[in-house]
Amino acid sequence: MQFRHLVVATDQTDAARAAENAALDIAKRTGAQVSVLYVASAIAQRPVDVGAEIAPIPPYRDALEHAREDLHAWWVTGHPRHRAPSNGRIQWVVGAGLPSVEISRFAEDHRADLIILTRKRHSRLRRMLLGDTADSVVRRSPVPCLFVPTDGFDESRVVAAVDGSDRGLAVVHAAMRFAGAMGGQLSFVTVERTREDEPADLVEAVPGSRSVLLGQDLERIAVEEGQLTNQVIRGGHMTSALHVRHGGPVAEILQEVADRGAGVLVIGYHRGGPPGPVESGSVARQLAHRTPCAVLTIPL
DSSP, X not given: OOOSEEEEEOOSSGGGHHHHHHHHHHHHHHOOEEEEEEEESSSOSSOBOTTSSSOOOTTHHHHHHHHHHHHHHHHHHHOTTOOOOTTOOEEEEEEESOHHHHHHHHHHHTTOSEXXXXXXXXXXXXXXXXXXXXXXXXXXXXXXXXXXXXXXOOTTEEEEEOOOOTTTHHHHHHHHHHHHHHTOEEEEEEEEOOOTTSOHHHHHHSOOHHHHHHXXXXXXXXXXXXXXXXXXXXXXXXXXXXXXXXXXXXXXXXXXXXXXXXSEEEEEEOOOOXXXXXXXXXXXXXXXXXXXXXXXXXXX
């Protein structure tokens, strides 16, 4: 996971400030370029930087320029000192269309490394009837997404939920890179489902074969990552940083976040799938909505 180009999606509401502040903090630590993207209802067919060589066909150019000026003015209002990354690279981009589609498309077309959005709380009924932009973005995006609560996020403690699959190990690498860039302490959690006929004390004492293999994979990754491991995991011991829980995945991961006092949860996320009630969705989708802290999704 790299941190060269961050896309922060905004709807110019007070809640969106949380994503902007997170983007600026990450950029300050990593020197990344920041693109502030606002998708309007009807201006142009694609997100376009007004300063780019390819400009929208009239009469869209004037409307796009005005919208971009409004976006810049709104940004400055929220950041009186015009905060910018240490390298000073920040741009304001306006486009039009369906926000979830255009945000993902812009990030992919411009080789973004991370999309940052504010995660707003919606009722179950609203998600069923109107959908949710953040939910739609993560289902479409080939780029990792960071969903920030409206009260911001604390990067000092990061928990990564891992399942031991080969594809899922991408979450381990991404979590280490993120925690390393943020200067946070990283731990891992995996959940083993319990059976009614298994004695509870035996289940707690003897880890399943999947968890044992996962621990071995973590040790291998520790060797590959070298010094980074020591920076984000106390003592550099990957196996001791893995907590094995038993029960339902969603409930146990949420409890791990609470027990650790985590400010960021890192999860793998399979792209695609229909919208609808969160409760009927995947474990990752339920966690993305129900976790109280920030959530970093890694596309699998």
